[in-house]
């Protein structure tokens with residue numbers, strides 16, 4: 001039922017994008033993003049209190065996206081809910097018509113807008129993946145039979161450029177073992193490292209969708225290098241964007257090259273346009 | 289040992305003011321709070337001087353041997369009966385367990401003078417680090433003797449999380465990621481790094497914890513007696 005899964009399994013090069021639910025109840029901005037990105041994507045990730053900052057739930061926003069005729073990838077972090085709530089939301093996701101779930105650990109609350117919050121982390125992402133797999137097989141994590149199972153397509157996050165690589169690889173292999181069938185990667189800057197990661201994941205039976213982050217200006221690069229955990233923009237790319245006469249245009253050009261390169265090595269790309277949604281067709285090379 | 293830190297002085301004074309307490313008895317602890325430099329003789333005398341500066345009378349003070357030991361603390365309270373009786377309130381420079389023990393040993397209002405922060409390893413004198421949260425379901429067997437519950441800020445059993453960079457922790461960026469350390473040590477020891485730890489059993493750590501060795505012994509003895517009875521009764525159950 002997941003068209004996204006069908007496309008990946010059929011060997012199509014898939015495109016995913018990402019939209020953030022609003023802080024509030026006004027869905028206009030969300031819908032605008034879906035209208036721009038949706039037509040170019042097989043599915044859209046709907047983030048879950050990303051960066052440990054408060055937003056409308058991914059569950060509700062995913063359904064909004066589905067109703068607009070675009071397939072969502074429901075995101076679930078382990079930071080905000082215990083095992084009862086997580087399983088309950090997974091059942092809810094299925095009954096709401098959601099077919100894909102990306103399971104992530106989640107940033108620490110100290111990084112977000114509610115730094116006094118208790119980070120739940122009752123489960124970690126690997127554990128939750130194996131629980132989703134169990135629910136797909138018809139039982140909850142206690143082994144009790146579900147009256148009506150799920151059949152969610154399970155995804156995880158992966159970090160092909162984070163060192164030490166052997167540790168990253170072990171982590172990804174454990175996730176694949178626990179039930180991850182596709183991986184969406186952190187922003188990719190080094191195609192060789194992506195190729196290396198993809199080879200390993202293919203051997204483990206999982207698909208790899210490479211993250212393409214639009215480095216639309218010097219401020220974004222500085223933010224990533226100074227503030228964002230788990231990602232660094234390599235010096236040569238930083239120079240290329242920062243020294244360009246028009247950094248945004250250069251970033252779009254770079255992203256377009258990256259997408260073209262990814263077509264040769266992995267199963268799809270995940271576009272993070274950072275607000276420059278209108279550049280997405282060009283980045284994908286489908287604007288001609 | 290239990291690590292304590294001084295409590296904000298203004299909160300202590302507010303407690304005493306609210307009660308209108310003019311005369312105060314101070315109680316410390318000869319164990320953890322003494323080692324942590326928060327509730328030994330030296331800190332008690334400092335608190336005494338501060339209280340006197342604020343116009344309070346200190347009727348007396350004591351450093352119990354182990355403040356959280358009910359019998360010992362009751363004995364200490366009896367020893368200082370007169371000074372305690374003269375006080376309007378008791379300021380306790382011990383961990384929260386000690387404060388409660390003192391509160392059970394006197395009928396005077398009792399106030400905490402410290403914040404209890406963690407069960408700490410003494411790395412060297414004056415340097416304490418939290419390595420165990422006493423979860424009741426220890427995973428150190430699978431994690432090469434490094435506790436992820438405590439030393440990973442997210443308490444993840446399987447890691448690292450996506451924020452790890454160059455082996456460093458996302459949250460405490462000056463520290464090595466616990467999960468990198470665990471995997472390194474497992475590898476060095478030739479052990480399996482691919483095993484996934486199952487979800488934690490939080491039922492093993494239900495509040496409040498309680499252990500009663502006396503009762504356990506009695507039950508075990510009773511069980512042996514009934515076994516004996518059963519076997520002399522013709523081997524029931526065989």
Ligand code: SF4
Nearest residue numbers: 420421423426427435
């Ligand atoms: S797993 Fe960690 S917190 Fe739990 S008992 Fe062992 S050392 Fe302590």
Ligand code: SF4
Nearest residue numbers: 440449457458465466
């Ligand atoms: S980087 Fe490592 S130690 Fe820090 S929160 Fe993530 S998994 Fe835990």
